Amino acid sequence: MINRKWLTLMLSAGLVASIAGCGSSGNTNKEGAAGSAAEQTAGTQTESAKPELKTLNLWSKDDYNTYTLAKVVEEKTGYKVKYEMLPADKAMDKLNLLISSAEPYDVITITGEKAVYTDYAKMGALVDLTPLIDKYGENIKASISPESFEAMKVDGKIYAIPNRAGEFAGSSLMIRTDWLDKLGLKMPTTLDELTAVLKAFKEKDPGGNGDKGAPLSIDGALATMVNVTGAFGIATGWNVMDGKLVAAPVHPGFKEYLSYMADLYKQGLLDKEFAVNKDATLKEKFTSGRVGVIPLAWYDIPGIADALTKNFPDAKYAYVPALKGKDGQAGIGMSGGFDRLTFIPKSSKHPEDAIKWINAKLDKETFKLIAIGEEGKHFTYKDGVYSPILPLFTDERGLASNYLTGIDEKLYPVYWQARVQKDPRLFAGFTFLNKEIPAEFRISDPLALAPSLPEYSKNNASLNQMINDFAVKVIVGEESVDAVAAFVEKYNAAGGEASAKEVNEWYASVKK
Numbered sequence: 001m002i003n004r005k006w007l008t009l010m011l012s013a014g015l016v017a018s019i020a021g022c023g024s025s026g027n028t029n030k031e032g033a034a035g036s037a038a039e040q041t042a043g044t045q046t047e048s049a050k051p052e053l054k055t056l057n058l059w060s061k062d063d064y065n066t067y068t069l070a071k072v073v074e075e076k077t078g079y080k081v082k083y084e085m086l087p088a089d090k091a092m093d094k095l096n097l098l099i100s101s102a103e104p105y106d107v108i109t110i111t112g113e114k115a116v117y118t119d120y121a122k123m124g125a126l127v128d129l130t131p132l133i134d135k136y137g138e139n140i141k142a143s144i145s146p147e148s149f150e151a152m153k154v155d156g157k158i159y160a161i162p163n164r165a166g167e168f169a170g171s172s173l174m175i176r177t178d179w180l181d182k183l184g185l186k187m188p189t190t191l192d193e194l195t196a197v198l199k200a201f202k203e204k205d206p207g208g209n210g211d212k213g214a215p216l217s218i219d220g221a222l223a224t225m226v227n228v229t230g231a232f233g234i235a236t237g238w239n240v241m242d243g244k245l246v247a248a249p250v251h252p253g254f255k256e257y258l259s260y261m262a263d264l265y266k267q268g269l270l271d272k273e274f275a276v277n278k279d280a281t282l283k284e285k286f287t288s289g290r291v292g293v294i295p296l297a298w299y300d301i302p303g304i305a306d307a308l309t310k311n312f313p314d315a316k317y318a319y320v321p322a323l324k325g326k327d328g329q330a331g332i333g334m335s336g337g338f339d340r341l342t343f344i345p346k347s348s349k350h351p352e353d354a355i356k357w358i359n360a361k362l363d364k365e366t367f368k369l370i371a372i373g374e375e376g377k378h379f380t381y382k383d384g385v386y387s388p389i390l391p392l393f394t395d396e397r398g399l400a401s402n403y404l405t406g407i408d409e410k411l412y413p414v415y416w417q418a419r420v421q422k423d424p425r426l427f428a429g430f431t432f433l434n435k436e437i438p439a440e441f442r443i444s445d446p447l448a449l450a451p452s453l454p455e456y457s458k459n460n461a462s463l464n465q466m467i468n469d470f471a472v473k474v475i476v477g478e479e480s481v482d483a484v485a486a487f488v489e490k491y492n493a494a495g496g497e498a499s500a501k502e503v504n505e506w507y508a509s510v511k512k
Contacts, residue, residue: 051350052080053357055107056098058340059088060402068396069370069403076369077360079353092116099125102347106354109405112165112338114151115457120343121159127344128157132355139362140355143408151338151449161358161406163340166413169332169433169442172227173320174286174296174304179206181316190324191231191260198269201292213290216264217271219282223471224248224257226295230331231323232257235443237464238503245446245507247500249467249491255484258474265475275472287311293320298420298429305425319432322441330441332433336448342405358405367408371415373397379418386418394422447503455502459495466491 057064064070064083074080084105087094095110099120110116120126133140144162152160173194180187180197183204188194201207201215218225229235232253238245239253248254264270271277271291283300285291287307296304308315322330344354361370372379372386378393379386388394421427434442447456470487473479479487488496 050079051353052082053106053350053354054082054104055084055109056095056103056105057083057085057109057402058111059085059091060399062399064402067399067402069400073361073370073403076363076366077357079357079360081357086110099345102345104347104349105345106348106350107342107358107405108345109340109342112163112341114338114341114452115454117160117341117343118154118452118454118457120345121154121157125346126159127346127348127351128159129161129344129355130158132344132352133158136352136355137359139359139364140406143362143367144406145409147449148338148409151451152341153451159343161342162338163342163401163404163407164409165335165337165339165448166416167334167336167444167448168430169334169437170299171295171297172322172332172433172437173225173293174301174317175320176207176292176315177318178312178314178316179292182206187318187320188323189321191228194228194320194323195264195269198264198293199267202267202269207289207292209290213292214271214285215269215291216293217277217282217285217291218274218295219279220275220277220472221279221468222295223261223468223475225261227320227323227332228260229253229257230333230441230443231325231329232260233325233329233331235331236333236445238446239443240446245500245503247463247491247496249470249484249488250496250500255481258471258484259481261471261475262477262481265477270475275476283307289315298426298433301425301429302423319429322437331443332437332441333443334445336445340401340404361404362406362408364408364411367404368411368415370403371397371400371407371412372418384414385421386415387421388418390422393418446507450503450506453499453502453506455495455498459499463491463494463496463499466494 064085070081070083091110092113095108095116098105117126140161144164148162148164149158152158152162175187175197177187179201183200183206185197185200186193188197198215205213207213224234229248233239233241234248234251234253234257236248238247239251240246241251261270265272265274271285277285282291282294283296283304286294286296287304289312305317308317322332324330342358344351348354361367372388373393373396375381377389378397379388381387388397417430420430450456466487470479470483474481474483492500
């Protein structure tokens with residue numbers, strides 16, 4: 001989170017110095033872009049004399065300037081671009097310094113942290129893109145939905161171009177189906193059936209681990225386990241109840257979930273070491289055969305499959321379907337929102353050209369070329385499906401997302417699936433989660449397209465940590481499940497109540 005007081009002081013000094021250095025009075029031009037350099041060149045610049053743009057992007061192991069797509073983008077837009085990147089560690093600290101010192105970047109792309117860019121906008125560090133998009137952004141307006149732009153607005157103005165993330169189910173419980181086969185068991189479809197399978201794994205030990213193994217394990221930092229939470233009505237962090245959005249710990253299903261997990265732990269069906277498990281530890285336990293069920297994201301399947309097959313050539317695995325709880329309730333939360341945001345800082349020397357460059361990249365054919373390449377060279381197209389031609393697709397389009405500043409929201413989700421098809425195991429897992437699990441059990445995040453909500457943004461990370469810490473304590477028996485009511489009081493006092501008020505004011509406004 002930004003130190004607002006410090007950054008405000010730094011921004012004031014940096015922006016004043018930047019404006020003074022340009023000899024400007026500090027007034028914005030009629031397109032809303034600040035900086036006298038842009039004002040002086042806007043009227044005289046010709047299309048054949050486009051300026052070189054300077055961009056700042058997310059960290060990458062590869063140099064943006066030498067990757068294949070840099071030349072493609074230059075040829076298609078006519079703009080030469082100098083690409084720089086944020087560091088891998090403490091990226092936001094570095095960005096705060098660059099913004100406060102008014103470094104003259106024309107375009108900056110960050111992760112989808114709406115709170116960060118909202119702070120910059122409110123502090124006067126960003127160009128209002130609204131008039132620039134109206135004047136130069138025909139492709140931008142055709143590609144990005146009004147609801148996405150609505151989520152970008154700060155005080156009624158647009159300060160960022162969003163890359164909307166695909167809305168899909170990302171993970172579920174992965175189970176050793178060869179263990180099921182060995183014991184003559186069927187794939188569990190309900191919580192009761194899952195419990196029975198875990199008991200069988202413990203008692204009959206199909207992995208031959210004795211006391212060194214466990215039927216189920218989870219990451220200690222993610223104690224609210226995907227799929228199982230959905231059976232208690234809390235598939236996402238906030239869920240609809242009686243027409244309002246209710247945070248998970250306030251929902252009655254939270255206590256029921258903790259009671260269920262604590263019972264698994266007492267019976268020895270949940271790994272006794274789960275509280276200290278890291279992601280890598282969890283995966284190693286699964287691939288070494290010490291654990292039969294873990295939560296797993298679809299994009300981790302190839303690595304898991306390779307390690308598992310190396311250790312157990314006959315091993316088989318599959319996703320558990322959406323598990324049903326009482327009254328048939330089930331749900332797997334879906335991702336959503338925005339994975340990247342692009343803005344133009346007030347220190348930009350060429351704000352109009354920056355928007356023209358972004359707009360040019362969103363020409364339909366140019367966007368497709370950047371995103372997935374050329375048909376017959378980088379991909380094939382059959383029956384509505386784009387499939388990659390390997391290895392060239394990976395070599396020349398593997399980093400395509402780094403060059404996208406806004407996406408065609410209708411077409412990109414279709415193009416993007418070419419990336420999932422790079423490995424048939426990857427595609428099978430993704431397809432199961434997003435095609436074979438019924439749509440009614442794939443639960444959207446109700447806050448995915450919410451604008452920046454100050455109280456929610458300020459409190460969310462610390463509240464989530466509170467939830468996880470408390471959940472771990474209840475599951476391992478350090479806290480009673482009856483302590484949920486007292487915990488909710490602490491949660492509300494720590495910002496939960498203020499967040500809920502703000503979230504529901506917004507939710508009520510969009511339901512009208």
